[in-house]
Amino acid sequence: xxxxxxxxxxxxxxxxVGHFRVDGSAGSVAFSVAGxxxxxxxxxxxxxxxxxxxxxxxxxxxVDGDDKVSxxxxxxxxxxxxxxxxxxxxxxxxxxxxxxxxxxxxxxxAGTGLGGVxxxxxxxxxxxxxxxxxxLGSPGRPERLxxxxxxxxxxxxxxxxxxxxxxxxxQFAGLERRCGVNP
Amino acid sequence: xxxxxxxxxRRDMALIRDRIAHLLDTGGDPAPTMADLASRNPIALxxxxxxxxxxxxxxxxxxxxxxxxxxEKALAPSALYRRLIEVVPDSAGQALETAVRRHPGAQxxxxxxxxxxxxxxxxxxxxxxxxxxxxxxxCWSHASAGHLPGLVDAARTTGxxxxxxxxxxxxxxxxxxxxxxxxLHTDPDxxxxxxxxxxxxxxxxxxxxxxxxxxxxxEVASALRRQCAGFPSLERFLxxxxxxxxxx
Numbered sequence: 001x002x003x004x005x006x007x008x009x010x011x012x013x014x015x016x017v018g019h020f021r022v023d024g025s026a027g028s029v030a031f032s033v034a035g036x037x038x039x040x041x042x043x044x045x046x047x048x049x050x051x052x053x054x055x056x057x058x059x060x061x062x063v064d065g066d067d068k069v070s071x072x073x074x075x076x077x078x079x080x081x082x083x084x085x086x087x088x089x090x091x092x093x094x095x096x097x098x099x100x101x102x103x104x105x106x107x108x109x110a111g112t113g114l115g116g117v118x119x120x121x122x123x124x125x126x127x128x129x130x131x132x133x134x135x136l137g138s139p140g141r142p143e144r145l146x147x148x149x150x151x152x153x154x155x156x157x158x159x160x161x162x163x164x165x166x167x168x169x170x171q172f173a174g175l176e177r178r179c180g181v182n183p
Numbered sequence: 184x185x186x187x188x189x190x191x192x193r194r195d196m197a198l199i200r201d202r203i204a205h206l207l208d209t210g211g212d213p214a215p216t217m218a219d220l221a222s223r224n225p226i227a228l229x230x231x232x233x234x235x236x237x238x239x240x241x242x243x244x245x246x247x248x249x250x251x252x253x254x255e256k257a258l259a260p261s262a263l264y265r266r267l268i269e270v271v272p273d274s275a276g277q278a279l280e281t282a283v284r285r286h287p288g289a290q291x292x293x294x295x296x297x298x299x300x301x302x303x304x305x306x307x308x309x310x311x312x313x314x315x316x317x318x319x320x321x322c323w324s325h326a327s328a329g330h331l332p333g334l335v336d337a338a339r340t341t342g343x344x345x346x347x348x349x350x351x352x353x354x355x356x357x358x359x360x361x362x363x364x365x366x367l368h369t370d371p372d373x374x375x376x377x378x379x380x381x382x383x384x385x386x387x388x389x390x391x392x393x394x395x396x397x398x399x400x401x402e403v404a405s406a407l408r409r410q411c412a413g414f415p416s417l418e419r420f421l422x423x424x425x426x427x428x429x430x431x
Contacts, residue, residue, distance in 0.1 A: 013319060014348070014381035021385040034385070047377035050385065051413025058415075180384025182354075 005032035005100040006179035008161045008170065016180045018046030022057040027064025028104045031071055033057055035097030036162065038088030045088045052086040053079065068101040068108040075099050076145045093140045098160040106152040113139025113163045120157035124172050139163060185219035192220065192227030200231065203238055213246040221253035229257035233266035244274035248281045261291035268299060275299045283308050288317030293324045305333025313341040322349035331358040338362040342370030344378035351390045352382040360393025364403055371406035388417050401428050
């Protein structure tokens with residue numbers, strides 16, 4: 001079953017400055033990471049930083065039978081291990097990431113710099129967290145994952161907005177394009 | 184010298200019209216007459232240029248464009264230029280250039296471009312505003328209006344990445360791919376892939392694959408490959424394409 005993490009773009013002409021996305025799966029295990037880095041910096045610097053994050057995550061190959069928490073930790077370790085010099089003038093302190101992993105027991109969601117997280121289904125969006133849930137917070141790369149949300153029921157599409165996104169609720173119509181997912 | 188300096192535009196319009204028609208028929212310069220009317224009565228001048236009984240002569244229309252500032256005081260700019268190209272179609276190109284120069288970011292210039300340039304709509308507007316802050320907005324407006332050849336032309340003329348990004352953002356993938364190549368042809372260092380990704384999303388490969396059929400030189404193909412270094416499968420494919428181009 002596919003799993004897709006998506007970070008909503010900013011509401012302007014170039015919504016996906018510094019956006020990255022990497023997916024992987026094996027059997028019943030899957031992961032998906034979507035985020036942005038250096039999004040307020042020079043466009044080319046942001047592009048290179050985003051590709052750097054993708055290069056760090058691409059070698060992660062889940063194995064059927066992997067546990068979702070250990071997979072989450074491997075993904076986070078890969079992000080933390082990136083040299084700050086490769087992540088723009090803020091050295092990765094502005095990184096926003098949504099990480100979703102799935103194993104046979106359900107879904108785990110973690111991230112950094114998120115302002116809201118929803119699960120998408122055929123008819124709309126369900127908010128997954130509210131208030132001061134540890135999944136929501138400041139951007140950056142702390143040593144350990146700031147918070148993990150586990151869901152027993154399978155979710156295929158998880159959407160987040162960054163902590164500084166001006167619209168805290170999402171409109172369903174046209175959502176895929178606004179997350180940089182194109183037909 | 185003005186041919187109508189002793190005539191009153193509020194009273195003698197028929198006579199003024201006759202004098203100007205005679206002036207044009209005899210090869211006289213309409214500029215002094217135009218300047219005289221512009222300073223005394225811009226509304227009367229607008230009537231003579233784009234009114235129901237407008238003087239339909241290309242030299243009159245050209246002289247009118249020199250007095251665009253005065254005419255725009257009498258008539259909304261969008262209506263002025265639209266009507267001028269209806270009255271004197273031969274002046275359309277000059278009218279569009281004047282409109283673009285005076286109103287580089289105006290939305291109505293997009294529709295005017297369509298009327299004047301047809302299939303190539305946007306080429307004049309975008310080439311003229313490449314250094315203006317409204318350039319990106321203009322690219323998005325032309326892409327939204329479906330002016331695909333004009334945007335590709337602008338990419339080639341300016342070497343700027345915005346035309347390709349605007350086409351991608353509006354879902355015109357084939358034209359966006361063409362514009363990517365046109366951009367790199369003019370400026371191999373233009374950050375076109377980064378800007379397309381910022382407009383389209385983190386996986387721009389569907390757009391960039393549309394560029395491949397338009398590649399005609401190894402220089403441009405190599406420039407594209409350098410910018411695709413973050414997309415391994417596309418980079419590998421471009422290496423194969425470049426190798427095939429070299430062998431051919």
